[in-house]
Amino acid sequence: xxxxxxxxxxxxxxxxxxxxxxxxxxxxxxxxxxxxxxxxxxxxxxxxxxxxxxxxxxxxxxxxxxxxxxxxxxxxxxxxxxxxxxxxxxxxxxxxxxxxxxxxxxxxxxxxxxxxxxxxxxxxxxxxxxxxxxxxxxxxxxxxxxxxxxxxxxxxxxxxxxxxxxxxxxxxxxxxxxxxxxxxxxxxxxxxxxxxxxxxxxxxxxxxxxxxxxxxxxxxxxxxxxxxxxxxxxxxxxxxxxxxxxxxxxxxxxxxxxxxxxxxxxxxxxxxxxxxxxxx
Amino acid sequence: xxxxxxxxxxxxxxxxxxxxxxxxxxxxxxxxxxxxxxxxxxxxxxxxxxxxxxxxxxxxxxxxxxxxxxxxxxxxxxxxxxxxxxxxxxxxxxxxxxxxxxxxxxxxxxxxxxxxxxxxxxxxxxxxxxxxxxxxxxxxxxxxxxxxxxxxxxxxxxxxxxxxxxxxxxxxxxxxxxxxxxxxxxxxxxxxxxxxxxxxxxxxxxxxxxxxxxxxxxxxxxxxxxxxxxxxxxxxxxxxxxxxxxxxxxxxxxxxxxxxxxxxxxxxxxxxxxxxxxxxxxxxxxxxxxxxxxxxxxxxxxxxxxxxxxxxxxxxxxx
Numbered sequence: 001x002x003x004x005x006x007x008x009x010x011x012x013x014x015x016x017x018x019x020x021x022x023x024x025x026x027x028x029x030x031x032x033x034x035x036x037x038x039x040x041x042x043x044x045x046x047x048x049x050x051x052x053x054x055x056x057x058x059x060x061x062x063x064x065x066x067x068x069x070x071x072x073x074x075x076x077x078x079x080x081x082x083x084x085x086x087x088x089x090x091x092x093x094x095x096x097x098x099x100x101x102x103x104x105x106x107x108x109x110x111x112x113x114x115x116x117x118x119x120x121x122x123x124x125x126x127x128x129x130x131x132x133x134x135x136x137x138x139x140x141x142x143x144x145x146x147x148x149x150x151x152x153x154x155x156x157x158x159x160x161x162x163x164x165x166x167x168x169x170x171x172x173x174x175x176x177x178x179x180x181x182x183x184x185x186x187x188x189x190x191x192x193x194x195x196x197x198x199x200x201x202x203x204x205x206x207x208x209x210x211x212x213x214x215x216x217x218x219x220x221x222x223x224x225x226x227x228x229x230x231x232x233x234x235x236x237x238x239x240x241x242x243x244x245x246x247x248x249x250x251x252x253x254x255x256x257x258x259x260x261x262x263x264x265x266x267x268x269x270x271x272x273x274x275x276x277x278x279x280x
Numbered sequence: 281x282x283x284x285x286x287x288x289x290x291x292x293x294x295x296x297x298x299x300x301x302x303x304x305x306x307x308x309x310x311x312x313x314x315x316x317x318x319x320x321x322x323x324x325x326x327x328x329x330x331x332x333x334x335x336x337x338x339x340x341x342x343x344x345x346x347x348x349x350x351x352x353x354x355x356x357x358x359x360x361x362x363x364x365x366x367x368x369x370x371x372x373x374x375x376x377x378x379x380x381x382x383x384x385x386x387x388x389x390x391x392x393x394x395x396x397x398x399x400x401x402x403x404x405x406x407x408x409x410x411x412x413x414x415x416x417x418x419x420x421x422x423x424x425x426x427x428x429x430x431x432x433x434x435x436x437x438x439x440x441x442x443x444x445x446x447x448x449x450x451x452x453x454x455x456x457x458x459x460x461x462x463x464x465x466x467x468x469x470x471x472x473x474x475x476x477x478x479x480x481x482x483x484x485x486x487x488x489x490x491x492x493x494x495x496x497x498x499x500x501x502x503x504x505x506x507x508x509x510x511x512x513x514x515x516x517x518x519x520x521x522x523x524x525x526x527x528x529x530x531x532x533x534x535x536x537x538x539x540x541x542x543x544x545x546x547x548x549x550x551x552x553x554x555x556x557x558x559x560x561x562x563x564x565x566x567x568x569x570x571x572x573x574x575x576x577x578x579x580x581x582x583x584x585x586x587x588x589x590x591x592x593x594x595x596x597x598x599x
Contacts, residue, residue, distance in 0.1 A: 122534075
């Protein structure tokens with residue numbers, strides 16, 4: 001019944017089960033305390049920082065207003081970059097995954113191998129080489145440059161995830177469309193993509209989150225303030241305003257919002273995504 | 281709307297198999313490549329090119345002027361010598377290994393404990409498991425910033441708590457003492473990594489057939505005995521995956537350390553990743569940065585090979 005068998009028989013509704021729920025909630029409280037504390041400080045008006053109260057009894061939005069007025073632009077930048085990265089990533093990953101899943105290409109091993117290689121390459125090594133290439137191509141300090149770099153964070157993962165799903169699409173469905181006069185490409189767009197909607201959402205969500213969380217490319221591929229995502233903006237903010245913890249924490253809360261939304265809206269995809277992307 | 285299109289397609293129709301002359305087949309191959317080529321080229325540009333380019337760069341002389349003059353002459357082994365003679369390199373390598381193995385140990389043990397615990401059936405189990413993913417989903421820089429506040433020597437809540445509980449008599453300089461900072465960074469990274477370990481190990485536990493546990497229980501095996509002789513051996517492939525993936529993602533961590541300590545105090549949290557960043561993007565010596573980067577790739581590659589060997593049997597099975 002349980003992974004670790006215990007002496008008690010698993011009778012439904014025994015106190016033992018309630019005990020487990022209590023333990024689980026205790027674990028939750030301990031592990032999520034840092035995030036609670038972030039919210040707590042963000043909600044407290046920053047008059048006395050030495051004595052942060054345990055509860056935001058006199059909650060206010062001052063910190064958020066200060067954070068938004070100085071970081072609003074960065075939030076928009078992050079949003080644009082992350083959405084762009086999702087578009088680029090899915091546009092590349094979906095056809096590739098489809099071909100690998102359905103055309104009988106014996107490339108399963110190659111894919112797993114390639115994903116492994118990409119995980120092996122440290123981001124800073126990519127940034128090191130990319131920076132000089134970007135200088136030559138005029139992509140430094142550009143939104144497009146950042147979008148292209150950030151798309152790389154989700155691409156291998158997306159290919160693996162989409163391929164795993166597309167393997168299960170019956171070939172007859174596509175072949176029937178081909179008989180009806182569609183070519184491979186229209187069959188892909190009209191039949192395969194709609195059928196893969198959930199897998200595409202899953203891959204897209206993760207790519208969005210990876211790009212939104214990206215700090216390294218934001219830090220290394222930008223030398224001016226023209227393109228400054230929220231992660232970079234916050235990093236610079238703690239350098240300059242380390243005493244204004246209220247505003248820093250408010251920014252942190254706002255930057256964590258996509259993660260929270262993902263968890264609430266797409267809860268069932270998240271665990272599947274982590275395991276699916278972990279390349280067994 | 282789109283779904284009606286799919287369901288309207290008659291599934292069991294006999295596709296006319298065109299007898300394939302060579303030209304037809306070549307066209308088909310070409311078409312296949314049209315689907316794969318964009319992704320393949322992109323991967324080459326963003327993963328293959330940097331790998332090769334860094335090897336070349338490690339033999340080139342870069343200075344802050346390089347980006348005006350465009351000149352980066354080859355200088356043989358100068359960069360390599362420069363890096364290996366720099367005492368900070370050995371230190372960073374050492375810190376990287378401590379940080380990586382410390383993080384892995386903590387993440388794995390706690391992740392496994394949670395995975396085992398949540399395999400029991402009880403109310404809210406699924407909900408709590410889902411919410412516990414948050415630390416892993418939040419951007420690493422955000423986590424680092426939050427922990428900077430939690431670990432602050434004067435105003436941090438961790439010290440307040442420890443002192444209120446009389447566990448320590450004075451405030452611990454988590455991030456400001458060279459003796460403690462690396463440990464603090466590990467602590468934060470363990471916190472970040474627990475969900476990843478938990479989720480994958482939980483998945484592995486679910487795949488172990490239940491009747492094996494019933495058999496073990498009938499044989500009178502206790503909880504610990506069952507865990508050691510049944511759960512752990514059957515979980516082994518998943519454990520390998522978690523540890524190797526964990527290794528590869530931990531060894532290269534940059535954002536966490538940059539935002540938490542910036543490599544300090546007194547270089548006590550400097551790792552190969554932060555050293556690469558410092559050499560390349562702060563001292564603008566991209567050649568020496570590339571050397572450290574290559575070492576980092578090499579360390580990662582050694583473990584990737586171990587991974588491949590360990591998983592040779594079920595390689596390429598997808599999910």
